[in-house]
Amino acid sequence: MSRLWFTLTGGGKSLILFRTTTSGGIARVPQKAISMNPCPNNSVTLKSLSSNEPSLPPSIFLGTVSTSNGWWERTKGRATVKVSGHPPRSLFLIPVVLLLLLWLPGTLFSAQITLQSDEQFRFAEQAMEKGDYLRAVFEFERFLRFFPEDKNVPRARLLIARCYLKAKDYESARKTLHETLGVYQGTLPGGKALFLMGESYYEQGLYEEAARYFKGVLGAYDDPELRNRATYRLGWIQMQTGQWQEASESFKTIGAGSPLFLNAQDLSFKSLGGEQLPYKDPTTAGILSVVPGLGHVYCERYKDGLVAFLLNGLFIWAAIESIQQDQEVLGAILGFIELGFYSGTIYSAVNVAHKHNRKLKDDFLQGLPDAVDLNFFATKEGHLGLALKFTF
Numbered sequence: 046m047s048r049l050w051f052t053l054t055g056g057g058k059s060l061i062l063f064r065t066t067t068s069g070g071i072a073r074v075p076q077k078a079i080s081m082n083p084c085p086n087n088s089v090t091l092k093s094l095s096s097n098e099p100s101l102p103p104s105i106f107l108g109t110v111s112t113s114n115g116w117w118e119r120t121k122g123r124a125t126v127k128v129s130g131h132p133p134r135s136l137f138l139i140p141v142v143l144l145l146l147l148w149l150p151g152t153l154f155s156a157q158i159t160l161q162s163d164e165q166f167r168f169a170e171q172a173m174e175k176g177d178y179l180r181a182v183f184e185f186e187r188f189l190r191f192f193p194e195d196k197n198v199p200r201a202r203l204l205i206a207r208c209y210l211k212a213k214d215y216e217s218a219r220k221t222l223h224e225t226l227g228v229y230q231g232t233l234p235g236g237k238a239l240f241l242m243g244e245s246y247y248e249q250g251l252y253e254e255a256a257r258y259f260k261g262v263l264g265a266y267d268d269p270e271l272r273n274r275a276t277y278r279l280g281w282i283q284m285q286t287g288q289w290q291e292a293s294e295s296f297k298t299i300g301a302g303s304p305l306f307l308n309a310q311d312l313s314f315k316s317l318g319g320e321q322l323p324y325k326d327p328t329t330a331g332i333l334s335v336v337p338g339l340g341h342v343y344c345e346r347y348k349d350g351l352v353a354f355l356l357n358g359l360f361i362w363a364a365i366e367s368i369q370q371d372q373e374v375l376g377a378i379l380g381f382i383e384l385g386f387y388s389g390t391i392y393s394a395v396n397v398a399h400k401h402n403r404k405l406k407d408d409f410l411q412g413l414p415d416a417v418d419l420n421f422f423a424t425k426e427g428h429l430g431l432a433l434k435f436t437f
Contacts, residue, residue, distance in 0.1 A: 199234035236266035340394025
């Protein structure tokens, strides 16, 4: 057995330098190594770089080239392997080339990726504008990781919280805002974070908790516009909870220089209309339900009132008839069932009155414009862009 160096040629050009071991058996040649444009019938010529042996038996490939579909085996007929000549001169150039590669500067073969802070920030904003909020969160967090000293870091934190609010992930939003408050307590970004904390509870309908945060903004921060927005949102909470007079007074205190001023003045007048809504008194509905169904009629639920009247009347009649027929046990059972229906009718009338009032109020509020624009909490500011370069 002898080891020889070969250059596999096909289609008119050299493809690869590899080593074979001559032995008996079938010639195995990697299919991909034959040629990208194989010559006719996949014929190959192997040129020896060693001695002037007249010929070689079939060889087994020992190189490192592999293909996805394994080895190509020529099992029918054996390829003719010709050995001739001496090692090509190019073989002696390999050490010289390797030395040159070592001496050349590394940057000649390096690749650079430059990441600009303003470009990364804008990319995150674009994801947010497209409604891809979770992707926007990822990109803003990448911005914070790469550019922790950039002037837009406070804004990025607030935008992360806004993305979570848009995605209705209120717990994640509040977690981000708590972290922001810890870093920027007493500054404008901290005040905005406190406002957004209240906004997260407001959007969930937790008005008492939301009011606590908006009042916290008024008590701790002097920025005029931030205070105007907190007061404005408190006015909305007062309308949501039926405090129409208080809401009107809150809207009147919005400063004349605020973008909210005109809308607030309009709401100051319109909010009083909430007191004129045709509410139904739940207590009255319950009292009227002493006559089954009458409380529902009071709440304008005529069909429900008719059903309640007939159902209760039927059970009352059946109970009386049973007693008159000396079936006291059956009469007692029917009377007990009727007592349950009768109590349920009263409770239902009270509940219907509350639902009627809530729907009336919600429809009224939906007709009023809410001018709070959360873009205020991501106001664009001029800044110097930073850049990071990654070299490979």
